[in-house]
Amino acid sequence: xxxxxxxxxxxxxxxxxxxxxxxxxxxxxxxxxxxxxxxxxxxxxxxxxxxxxxxxxxxxxxxxxxxxxxxxxxxxxxxxxxxxxxxxxxxxxxxxxxxxxxxxxxxxxxxxxxxxxxxxxxxxxxxxxxxxxxxxxxxxxxxxxxxxxxxxxxxxxxxxxxxxxxxxxxxxxxxx
Amino acid sequence: xxxxxxxxxxxxxxxxxxxxxxxxxxxxxxxxxxxxxxxxxxxxxxxxxxxxxxxxxxxxxxxxxxxxxxxxxxxxxxxx
Numbered sequence: 001x002x003x004x005x006x007x008x009x010x011x012x013x014x015x016x017x018x019x020x021x022x023x024x025x026x027x028x029x030x031x032x033x034x035x036x037x038x039x040x041x042x043x044x045x046x047x048x049x050x051x052x053x054x055x056x057x058x059x060x061x062x063x064x065x066x067x068x069x070x071x072x073x074x075x076x077x078x079x080x081x082x083x084x085x086x087x088x089x090x091x092x093x094x095x096x097x098x099x100x101x102x103x104x105x106x107x108x109x110x111x112x113x114x115x116x117x118x119x120x121x122x123x124x125x126x127x128x129x130x131x132x133x134x135x136x137x138x139x140x141x142x143x144x145x146x147x148x149x150x151x152x153x154x155x156x157x158x159x160x161x162x163x164x165x166x167x168x169x170x171x172x173x174x175x176x
Numbered sequence: 177x178x179x180x181x182x183x184x185x186x187x188x189x190x191x192x193x194x195x196x197x198x199x200x201x202x203x204x205x206x207x208x209x210x211x212x213x214x215x216x217x218x219x220x221x222x223x224x225x226x227x228x229x230x231x232x233x234x235x236x237x238x239x240x241x242x243x244x245x246x247x248x249x250x251x252x253x254x255x256x
Contacts, residue, residue, distance in 0.1 A: 036183070041239055048253070120252050121253075138231075145232075
């Protein structure tokens with residue numbers, strides 16, 4: 001760096017300084033965009049997880065309600081008196097049995113939806129976990145790149161500054 | 177293309193312009209001075225950025241893939 005004998009022009013050096021300095025600034029700025037994007041990616045999929053969890057809750061509540069209804073109908077069926085010579089409960093029994101079967105079928109349908117939604121939500125959660133890990137890795141790479149740009153890049157600019165000072169002194173000495 | 181992938185590609189493009197700018201202006205130096213400066217400051221920075229871009233691109237692609245799977249799964253949720 002000390003050999004400046006062949007440096008002809010301060011303005012060329014200043015141009016070099018500008019190119020290096022602005023290049024370093026641009027790389028630094030573009031790395032900040034990566035940081036912002038990492039934050040964005042971390043939260044982008046969370047809404048799908050929330051949606052999945054609320055759907056699991058929705059179908060669970062419906063399935064439990066249908067199961068309770070089926071149990072209540074079963075109680076009514078159990079409490080129905082046996083037929084005797086004066087009373088025939090067969091039509092009531094048939095109606096309750098049909099209602100019971102509908103309630104059980106409804107509960108099974110809701111349970112099936114709940115399980116399917118839970119399975120998909122689990123896969124979404126796993127993907128979000130992977131995204132989080134990949135974001136952590138990328139964050140570390142980006143922090144390191146930022147540090148290198150700050151250290152090496154700014155050092156390069158400082159080195160050119162020092163050369164410019166020496167070059168100015170050299171030219172001043174030649175002029176006197 | 178995801179915002180992240182686009183940000184990483186922006187770093188790549190800026191880093192390439194930086195290398196090109198260096199090549200354009202390095203001619204004003206005496207060869208030995210330019211070489212010393214390059215090997216001290218520019219070359220390590222350039223290799224570090226090259227390594228970063230290669231890792232970041234692979235990483236951003238993985239994230240994009242996971243996100244695309246999440247969107248596909250979300251569509252399955254809508255169909256239930």
